[in-house]
Amino acid sequence: MILFREPDLLLDDTKLSPVSRAQNRVGICTACDGDLLSLGYYKQAGRWLVAARCSACSRALLMVYGDDWSWIEDVPLVMAEGEGHAPARASLRVSEVPQERLEVVFTPAEIRDMIAFQEGRPYVRQNLYRARAKLDRFERLFGIRIEL
Template sequence: MILFREPDLVLDDTTVSPVSRAQNRVGICTACDGYLLSLGYYRHAGRWMVAARCSACSRALLMVYGDDWSWIEDLPLVVDEVNRHEPAITSLRVSEVPQERLEVVFTPAEIRDMIAFQEGRPYVRQNLYRARAKLERFERLFGVRIEL
């Protein structure tokens, strides 16, 4: 069993620390076609390993590569959820989110048009498109999902 205990990997009683914790899209999930996002990059026993999790179905796996980054195999990965200290994600309407938080990610025009959209008033479609592209970043920063 290979265990991911953030930020380390536990391989047969050996703890391996990450070389990098960069979060990148590293592939497509074979279970649901969602994006695989890296949790960490590791170097162990002459191999490169990338721990990844599907952004859609949360399936986790360890992608194993040779020294030259040629793919070797994918292995199931167990994520230790006990050590995770992420706040629960709450869903709010734009008008319920403090203005200061919104201003960190969105422009005034995007905020205005997200509120207008939710209230059924006229809005600029391009501002709403730009705002939707930033929703994931806002959720990651503040643990709040904005309902649009």
């Protein structure tokens, strides 16, 4: 069992402190397509470990990479009691945001596919991935958090 007790990782009897606690988007959750956000980066025995948590469903996992950052595996990560994530901010659906504001940051294809994703229609995954990478910029510019 691998336990995350902020900011450390507990691997059996070994406690690892993070090399970095930078919070970055590190992937897409396979359970719900939400953004995986890093909780910490760890170095152990010639490999990199990235603790991550889904911003949508709160699923936690440890992403294991080789020394050259080649992916090896993802393993479940257990969060220590009381290690909840920050309360979610109020967010809007894409269709509730004025079109003119969306067009400042997102391409027409990204806007189309964000709406399609929210409505449960077919969408191009790459467009959704690109749009998710721009969400922080959109929030900084307009103070609006978009729900995806």
